[in-house]
Amino acid sequence: MKPEAIQQLYTDTEEMLALQETGYVRQARQVIKLDTAQYTDEAQFSLEKERIFKRIPLMLAASCELNEPGAYKTMDIAGIPVLLVRGKDGEARAFLNSCTHRASPVAKGCGKAARFTCPYHGWSFGREGNLIGIASREDFGDIDPDEHGLTRFPVQEQSGLIWAILDPDAPADFSAFLGDFAEMLGGFGFENWHFGKRTVLEGTNWKLAFDAHLEFYHLPVLHRDTFGPEMGNVAQYQYHGPHFRLRHMGKRGEPTGFDNLSRLHGLPREEWPMEPLFSGEWILFPNVSINSFFQGGRGVILSQVIPGKTVGESVTIQTYLHETPQNDEERTAADELVSFIAHVVRDEDLPMSQDQQHILRSGYQKFVQFGRNEGGLQHFHRWVEHCVSADEARPLEQLVAAAPDLP
Ligand code: FES
Ligand SMILES: [Fe+2]
Incomplete structure (x- = not known):
């Protein structure tokens, strides 16, 4: 302090x-x-x-709710679906809880996950929000996975609490x-x-x-x-x-x-x-x-x-x-x-x-x-x-x- x-x-x-x-x-x-x-x-x-x-x-979670890598929590805030997850690196992140294929939620409730696999066609995302798997990739066609990770919101973790601004373009401070x-x-x-x-x-x-x-x-x-x-x-x-x-x-x-x-x-x-x-x-x-x-x-x-x-x-x-x-x-x-x-x-x-x-x-x-x-x-x-x-x-x-x- x-x-x-x-x-x-x-x-x-x-x-x-x-x-x-x-x-x-x-x-x-x-x-x-x-x-x-x-x-x-x-x-x-x-x-x-x-x-x-x-x-x-917005104060969205206490740090201890995401007490280990992969611990996650979903919320819906004024109609915005949010996924909070702690990464392998220990950092808490917030994402739009929406698959970048066709907007299915990639997670429900809360729990612990190694990755988030979309329940619609099976695309998967890492705990850091990156797109790691496209089902039947050869049939789907050519897209750049690096450009299709989950939409990320700025987060600040301080005093054992996790805040996020639900605007991907908001400043991080x-x-x-x-x-x-x-x-x-x-x-x-x-x-x-x-x-x-x-x-x-x-x-x-x-x-x-x-x-x-x-x-x-x-x-x-x-x-x-x-x-x-x-x-x-x-x-x-x-x-x-x-x-x-x-x-x-x-x-x-x-x-x-x-x-x-x-x-x-x-x-x-x-x-x-x-x-x-x-x-x-x-x-x-x-x-x-x-x-x-x-x-x-x-x-x-x-x-x-x-x-x-x-x-x-x-x-x-x-x-x-x-x-x-x-x-x-x-x-x-x-x-x-x-x-x-x-x-x-x-x-x-x-x-x-x-x-x-x-x-x-x-x-x-x-x-x-x-x-x-x-x-x-x-x-x-x-x-x-x-x-x-x-x-x-x-x-x-x-x-x-x-x-x-x-x-
Ligand atoms: S909507 Fe997620 S894989 Fe199709
Ligand atoms: Fe009261």
């Missing part, structure tokens, strides 16, 4: 401790309204695909967009963590589904039967470019069980354990949240909210990672946690967003509102608007340099 990133972790933590001490909750300057079309309009969604999902670095935030995440040490489990949940418009990750206002109400009605509803936000952190503050000012910052109280900074510096929820723009849990050992759930083929569809992929190998008891405890979180999102958050979508589509409700206590939502939607309003030719550095105001 760069010294600036370590410094930033301490600065964030000191600021949060000071806020907890005074009970002061930072609020957005005003209540804002968002037009309903943001959630329902196909033209808006097309722009989001072009100007966000094909332009912004993502640092302008990831900034110090990705560097700070390096302190988790995800490159040495272990893949536990994956849960895929179907949902509605990707922004409606993601909104539920960005505030705690709804916790004691929508989740009264799971997290409980006593749960506080206050979040403190810390913004880092397009990304941000949020911490659960419980009833005004009080730290809660979600946040292990209380372990630092009364200790001089030199004696601080590292782990609480990573507490709270980490939001990677545009569609990922990372939450820490300590049931069955230290772990995180990475939630990726992936747009589907239309404005009204998404999937939420919850990937559970754990820091150390687990014994049976820990695995059982972690399984319970993973099932619980899946239950909360599948049976409480996502049905709510389905209902919202139904109403928004009726055309009568013209806008939704984000309160002064929902700064993270304001920040997220401002960044969506910022990206969507800047045409594709605008480089990422400029997009970040011209950042919208903070809430």
